Amino acid sequence: xxxxxxxxxxxxxxxxxxxxxxxxxxxxxxxxxxxxxxxxxxxxxxxxxxxxxxxxxxxxxxxxxxxxxxxxxxxxxxxxxxxxxxxxxxxxxxxxxxxxxxxxxxxxxxxxxxxxxxxxxxxxxxxxxxxxxxxxxxxxxxxxxxxxxxxxxxxxxxxx
Amino acid sequence: xxxxxxxxxxxxxxxxxxxxxxxxxxxxxxxxxxxxxxxxxxxxxxxxxxxxxxxxxxxxxxxxxxxxxxxxxxxxxxxxxxxxxxxxxxxxxxxxxxxxxxxxxxxxxxxxxxxxxxxxxxxxxxxxxxxxxxxxxxxxxxxxxxxxxxxxxxxxxxxx
Numbered sequence: 001x002x003x004x005x006x007x008x009x010x011x012x013x014x015x016x017x018x019x020x021x022x023x024x025x026x027x028x029x030x031x032x033x034x035x036x037x038x039x040x041x042x043x044x045x046x047x048x049x050x051x052x053x054x055x056x057x058x059x060x061x062x063x064x065x066x067x068x069x070x071x072x073x074x075x076x077x078x079x080x081x082x083x084x085x086x087x088x089x090x091x092x093x094x095x096x097x098x099x100x101x102x103x104x105x106x107x108x109x110x111x112x113x114x115x116x117x118x119x120x121x122x123x124x125x126x127x128x129x130x131x132x133x134x135x136x137x138x139x140x141x142x143x144x145x146x147x148x149x150x151x152x153x154x155x156x157x158x159x160x
Numbered sequence: 161x162x163x164x165x166x167x168x169x170x171x172x173x174x175x176x177x178x179x180x181x182x183x184x185x186x187x188x189x190x191x192x193x194x195x196x197x198x199x200x201x202x203x204x205x206x207x208x209x210x211x212x213x214x215x216x217x218x219x220x221x222x223x224x225x226x227x228x229x230x231x232x233x234x235x236x237x238x239x240x241x242x243x244x245x246x247x248x249x250x251x252x253x254x255x256x257x258x259x260x261x262x263x264x265x266x267x268x269x270x271x272x273x274x275x276x277x278x279x280x281x282x283x284x285x286x287x288x289x290x291x292x293x294x295x296x297x298x299x300x301x302x303x304x305x306x307x308x309x310x311x312x313x314x315x316x317x318x319x320x
Contacts, residue, residue, distance in 0.1 A: 036242075037191055052191065068226060082196075
């Protein structure tokens with residue numbers, strides 16, 4: 001069974017920006033959600049994929065990923081996906097033995113930046129970069145799928 | 161945009177059984193359903209696919225179809241799909257210029273048999289086989305996705 005172990009953190013400051021190796025613009029949306037899983041369409045540069053992820057909370061999640069034609073992905077995002085779409089730039093930052101994916105969000109989620117690391121096992125050690133903030137792996141509010149129905153700018157603490 | 165024009169009928173009698181060219185066992189299930197679309201996983205003999213279909217009622221439906229590994233399809237049917245799964249045998253019957261797909265259901269939908277034809281346009285003519293019954297193209301109860309939440313044997317008229 002393909003399995004993904006992922007940890008997600010907030011950012012303490014902007015020091016990571018000087019260490020970005022490459023950046024990629026992404027647009028993604030979700031095709032409804034069952035109790036069991038999320039179904040995501042993502043256009044990422046010249047590629048597109050369809051991703052199915054179990055809805056299990058926490059860092060262990062069952063995941064399936066399929067490449068699909070970009071034109072079909074864009075059509076599905078326009079016509080079938082829940083709105084608003086998630087728009088973000090993914091910055092790749094190498095630190096120690098691992099590559100961090102730092103997602104900077106736009107639109108209704110502007111202001112949110114999270115850093116993710118993928119691990120081979122739940123207890124795999126990794127070096128903590130100095131710019132790393134709070135661990136939010138277990139907080140469903142930060143799931144991209146939840147950022148559609150409850151965008152960052154609509155969270156009570158962010159509404160001025 | 162890939163588009164599917166499909167008409168669905170009940171069967172008047174069993175005369176079609178003598179004209180079956182080939183039959184294929186299928187198991188399929190759905191990964192939740194939004195207002196906009198259904199997401200279907202199907203294992204069909206040695207093949208499997210993931211299919212996304214717009215939820216528009218009637219005979220015009222937007223559709224996307226991707227081949228996926230059978231082992232992953234079975235895993236998703238077991239662990240992520242809504243239950244009960246739809247189990248059926250699809251019989252192919254040639255009549256005039258068209259091939260009919262006649263689906264014979266099992267399990268919670270045993271007793272239900274429907275014949276489907278795919279057309280190039282909504283007004284394309286086709287010969288009506290003598291075994292063809294009522295047109296149910298516009299009746300959502302016969303959508304496979306609805307046969308999960310409301311199986312044929314639980315319909316009021318079928319409960320004895």
